[in-house]
Each structure stands twice: as C-alpha cells, then as structure tokens.
Amino acid sequence: MYSSDIGSVPSRIDTDIIRSGARKANSLLPFLGVSNEDYVDFEEAVVSSFIDKLKVGVDVPNYPQFRDMNEMYFELMDGIERIDGALHVVNGIKAKQGAAIPETEAIRREAREIKSSSERDKVRIKVCVTGPYTLASFFQFKTPSLYLELAEALADILEVSMFKNGSAEISHLSVDEPVLGFMNDPLLDYGSDGREALRKAWDKICYVAKSHGADTSMHLHNTSENLFWDAEYLDIIASHVGDPLYTQESVKERLEETDKRLWAAIGVTQFDTLIENYYVAQGFTGNIPEKIGEVWTGLRKATIDPYIFLEDTGLMRKRLNAVSEYFGSERIACVSPECGLNSFPEYEVALECLERASSVVEDFNSDTVG
Known part of the structure; x- marks a missing residue:
C-alpha cells in the first residue's frame, strides 16, 4: 500500500x-516563453507545494x-x-481545444526540478477530476445524456493531461463524487x-487513465449509492473516517466479487471536527459551536x-490496523487523511497532517515486511 x-x-x-x-496556463503564454506574473506565481505555488508533499513522505501526492x-x-x-x-447546456458540452489541467501542466514542465528537489528516483503523481455526477448537480436540467457529455469532456481533458517522462508520471486518477448518495x-x-x-460515464473517464497504465479510484463522502461497484475500469474505493464502507461484511464480499480494493481513510480533515473532538476528549x-x-x-x-x-499517529495507525485486519492488507491499496485540507488554518499545519499519515503508512509497511 502507498x-x-x-x-x-x-x-x-x-x-x-x-x-x-491557472487561466493563463491554457493560453499560448507558457509555450511562447512570455512572462506573466500571475502565471509564474501560480506555477510556483503548485510546484513548491507538490515538492513539499513529497518531502513530508507522501508516496503519490495529488497535484496541490x-x-x-x-x-x-x-x-x-x-x-x-x-x-x-444555474448552468445550462448550449449546443453540447465539449472540452476546449487542447485543454489540459493547469496544475498537471505546471508539474510536467518542472518535472526534472521536482525529481531533483525531492530526491525521488521517480515522481508519481495523482490527478483528481470532479466526477460527472457532481458536476451535473450544478445544472438546471439533469439528464442521462448530461452525464455522458460531461464524461466525454473530462476524458478529453484527462487524455491531454496524462504524461510519463524520465522524471515523473501520472500514476493514479481519482474521480471525486462528493455529492453522490446524499439524496434519493x-x-x-x-x-x-x-x-x-452514469456507469458508462465513470468508465469512459477511468478508461483513459487505465490505458496509460494508471490506477483508478473514486473518492466518496457517502457510499449508500452503490453503483460504483459496477464500474469496470474503477480499481479502488475511498470514503471518510467512520463510513460503513470500512466495517461491513457485504463490502468484503463485493471487493472479492469485483476484484476492487479500498483506500483507507485514517485521519479526520474537517478542522472544526478536530477542534470539537479535542475539547470533548x-x-x-x-x-x-x-x-x-x-x-x-x-x-x-x-x-x-x-x-x-491534530490527530496523533497512534490514532491513525489504530484506524489503519482496523481496516487492514478486517479486509486483509492485500485489499488496501492507498492510505491518506480522509479528504482535502483546505479547512486547515495554516499551510504548515496541513503538511504536518500529511507527514503524520504518511509516516504511519511507512511504519505499517515496514512492520508487515518485517
């Protein structure tokens, strides 16, 4: 597991x-070597933060x-x-010509520097795309064809964004569907x-990553809607701390039936919840409030x-042990805090959270091998 x-x-x-x-990233400016202060600042923010994630021990960081x-x-x-x-479709949704994810383009351009600064033999990158179900929730009129149009556009964007060179490669795709399952x-x-x-839409996106040799996962906030089990090109399922996904016998059976694996969430990431938990303890x-x-x-x-x-490594390790013992370590592919860290009060505090979670994984792998 990583x-x-x-x-x-x-x-x-x-x-x-x-x-x-980010908007400048898909213009001709970077390719023509034309300097733009906002673009330079954007690229520096992305690249430096990505290097920071590597330096605190994250094996496969997502683009910041x-x-x-x-x-x-x-x-x-x-x-x-x-x-x-509300959003409306006008003459069909398509990816803009040659559109790539600006963050991955920044990392691709600076891949050699990132490899050197992080002292990694090979830099592996995770890319997250917001899923078609979540994007569709912003439209006035939702139809089956909307899922497919959004997926086609996302697949085209992902195809342009995928890369592998001597310094770095995109090795993991996550489709993020945070609104799935919260309403009937x-x-x-x-x-x-x-x-x-929707099943076809997910597979269309995941197939692009699989065709480039990358792992695929889906990040959920609620797993009551179980359609994700039917996605052929989806490898790994992720949710939040306390989700029934991590404790149900039926999940163990479905993992075997579908040959999928789990992403273990070992740290709470809503800072308000961390504050509450601290004072309750x-x-x-x-x-x-x-x-x-x-x-x-x-x-x-x-x-x-x-x-x-911040939660300590002992609590994080306890959660990882519980999931691993229940499902078997071979069914755990990835490990991380449960969600993004933008609710944290400071950048350095977020990095500390990532460092603690990553050290737990490193120690777990060492103990397992030992």
Whole structure:
C-alpha cells in the first residue's frame, strides 16, 4: 500500500492570483516563453507545494488543489452557460481545444526540478477530476445524456493531461463524487437510463487513465449509492473516517466479487471536527459551536497553537490496523487523511497532517515486511 492525499491544501498566495494564473496556463503564454506574473506565481505555488508533499513522505501526492474543484473543470469546457445561478447546456458540452489541467501542466514542465528537489528516483503523481455526477448537480436540467457529455469532456481533458517522462508520471486518477448518495435521485433508480449512463460515464473517464497504465479510484463522502461497484475500469474505493464502507461484511464480499480494493481513510480533515473532538476528549461540556468560534478567533490572533488539534499517529495507525485486519492488507491499496485540507488554518499545519499519515503508512509497511 502507498500513501497519498486527496488534494487541497491552504493557499499561501491570494486565490485570485491562483485563478488568474491557472487561466493563463491554457493560453499560448507558457509555450511562447512570455512572462506573466500571475502565471509564474501560480506555477510556483503548485510546484513548491507538490515538492513539499513529497518531502513530508507522501508516496503519490495529488497535484496541490488551490481552486474550486467544480469551477476549475467548467473553465475547461465549452457549451455551458450560467442563467440565474444555474448552468445550462448550449449546443453540447465539449472540452476546449487542447485543454489540459493547469496544475498537471505546471508539474510536467518542472518535472526534472521536482525529481531533483525531492530526491525521488521517480515522481508519481495523482490527478483528481470532479466526477460527472457532481458536476451535473450544478445544472438546471439533469439528464442521462448530461452525464455522458460531461464524461466525454473530462476524458478529453484527462487524455491531454496524462504524461510519463524520465522524471515523473501520472500514476493514479481519482474521480471525486462528493455529492453522490446524499439524496434519493430518481435518475439513479435501478434499471433506469440515468443509472446506466452514469456507469458508462465513470468508465469512459477511468478508461483513459487505465490505458496509460494508471490506477483508478473514486473518492466518496457517502457510499449508500452503490453503483460504483459496477464500474469496470474503477480499481479502488475511498470514503471518510467512520463510513460503513470500512466495517461491513457485504463490502468484503463485493471487493472479492469485483476484484476492487479500498483506500483507507485514517485521519479526520474537517478542522472544526478536530477542534470539537479535542475539547470533548478534554471533558468539555459547554456549547461546542461557541467554543469552535472562540478557537478560530484565537487561531487568527495566533494565541492558540493549531497543532494541538491534530490527530496523533497512534490514532491513525489504530484506524489503519482496523481496516487492514478486517479486509486483509492485500485489499488496501492507498492510505491518506480522509479528504482535502483546505479547512486547515495554516499551510504548515496541513503538511504536518500529511507527514503524520504518511509516516504511519511507512511504519505499517515496514512492520508487515518485517
């Protein structure tokens, strides 16, 4: 098993600069060698943060995700119009000509420097794309064909973004579907066209990664909708700490039937939850929301140490042991904190969380081999 991460970390520069620089990435400026301050700052933020993830021990880091996970993909597509807050399809959705994920392009261009700085023999990269079900939730009218159009565009973007060279390679794709399973969706009724269209949509995206030799996973926040088991080109299933996925006998059976594996979530990542858990463990019985607000005031004023709220490696190892003992270590492919870290108060605190989780995986692998 290898350590990874879900993607997001706090940005150290203004997010407007990040967004502006990312938009410049798919222009001709980088290829013509034309300097643009926002693009240079964007690339530096992505590359330096990716190197930081490698240096704290993450085996296969996701590109640092500083932007909104939905908007960053809509920006790479044509045929979408926003009317009164909702999105509408206009003459069909397609990927923009030659569109690639700006973050992966930044890493590709600086792959040699990343390899040198991280002292890795080969740099392996995880790419996350926001799934068609989640993107479709922003549209006024959702249809089975919408899933397929979005998937076609995402597959084209991914095809342009995939790379492998002497210094680095994209070795893992995650399809992120955080809104799946939270409501009863008639489009996903058993036997419906929508259900079959979504399965095909997932496979269309995953096939691109598989054709390039990459592993594939799906990151979920809720696993009550079980369609993911039917995706042929999906290898690995991931959810959050406490999800029934990690404790059910039926999951063990489905893993065997489908020859899929699990992504073990070993750390809580919502910082408000970490604050709550800390004070509950201290025996606090007062108003939790009020206490959380007080803590954030203290964090902003630098009068409270944010590191005291981080989970220790012992708790993370306990979670990993539990999942491994229940399913067998051979069924655990990847390990990380449960979700992105953009809710963390500081960039360095997020890195500490990643370092702790990665050290747990390293120690687990050493103990298993030993």
